[in-house]
Amino acid sequence: MSDIFKALADPTRRKVLELLRQRPMTAGELASHFPVSRPTMSAHFAVLREADLIDAFKIGTTITYQLKLSVLEDALLGFARLFGAGTDEQATTDAAVTNQIRKGTSE
Amino acid sequence: MSDIFKALADPTRRKVLELLRQRPMTAGELASHFPVSRPTMSAHFAVLREADLIDAFKIGTTITYQLKLSVLEDALLGFARLFGAGTDEQATTDAAVTNQIRKGTSE
DNA sequence: TCGATATTTAGCTAAGTATCGAAATATAGT
DNA sequence: ACTATATTTCGATACTTAGCTAAATATCGA
Structure with a gap:
């Protein structure tokens, strides 16, 4: 439960979840919505994964994230x-x- | 909004809110429910106040906290x-x- | 196999957080 | 005025977090 609230405590991560609410998106597609570096976004995805709030599917070289509503x-x-x-x-x-x-x- | 989720991200603080849901309590009364020092609890109260989740009323030397539901x-x-x-x-x-x-x- | 693309990992810095004990503040009672 | 009580502030330490650049990994297409 703490993990989830911690994940939600960051505006970037909340926005990622909002974006994923519409449809699954790739890491790059998500990252393009934010003014931070890809590695930073990757770290945010890791936090969201850790909190079990998103699922990751790897297809070829791209990773698609999906909200676990x-x-x-x-x-x-x-x-x-x-x-x-x-x-x-x-x-x-x-x-x-x-x-x-x-x-x-x-x- | 981030402030609120940050406040909720700590188990001690969530428990404080739960306790306050039943009735207003003094800082000392709340603190006695947790295995941490008074100064630490005071810091937690400050975070909750900062997030506007609780109100403080000082009566004499004791401070009573109340949940802002x-x-x-x-x-x-x-x-x-x-x-x-x-x-x-x-x-x-x-x-x-x-x-x-x-x-x-x-x- | 080589080069390009997508993403993550590694290593770093700066800033924030939780915790403590000791000291400060404020009030009450004697 | 003094002492005890309730709570916070201070100063220090240990840990975590968000961000960066550079490098590693993996896959695709030529």
Whole structure:
């Protein structure tokens, strides 16, 4: 859980996740959105991988990253739970948060 | 936003927020729940104050901290929005997330 | 095999963070 | 005024992080 919040604590990494929400992208494609060096971006990807927030697929020489939405969901939801556990509106809320995050992705 | 996630990235600080969810507590009372020194706890409180996640009230020689639930709500919600903005189920979801976090606090 | 391309690893620096013990501050009670 | 209590500030140390350039790795195409 700390790993996830640590990953989210950097604006560059949050933006990477946002970009990946739209569609999977290669490391280079992602990097081109930011004013930092490729190695720096690579380090950010490593942090996101470490937090299990993205998956990497290597095809030839390029690596495509994909958002692991369910992990992000579970983390935010799990945390929100600490602040509202044990209510009978739990199920409804869970679905709502999930929909909020997934919007347009799953329905 | 980075400040909030940075604050949440530390387990001690998350636990402090959890404790404060039940009721406001003094610095000493909070500190007694953790195996670290008072100065260290004071630093954690400063981070949480900096992130605007808690309020401090001084009464005599003791300082009572109180959770600013709405700030936490807005942060999580604002972030979730990035991953699901522009949907018409927005209003419903907002209320649901709010309820999730506030559970038993506001109704 | 050679050169170009995509990405990561290595090695570094500067800046930030968590922790501590000791000292400072502020207030209360005697 | 003095002492005890609650909390923070100070100064130091150890560790982590974000960023860079240069070099390594891997794959593709000629």
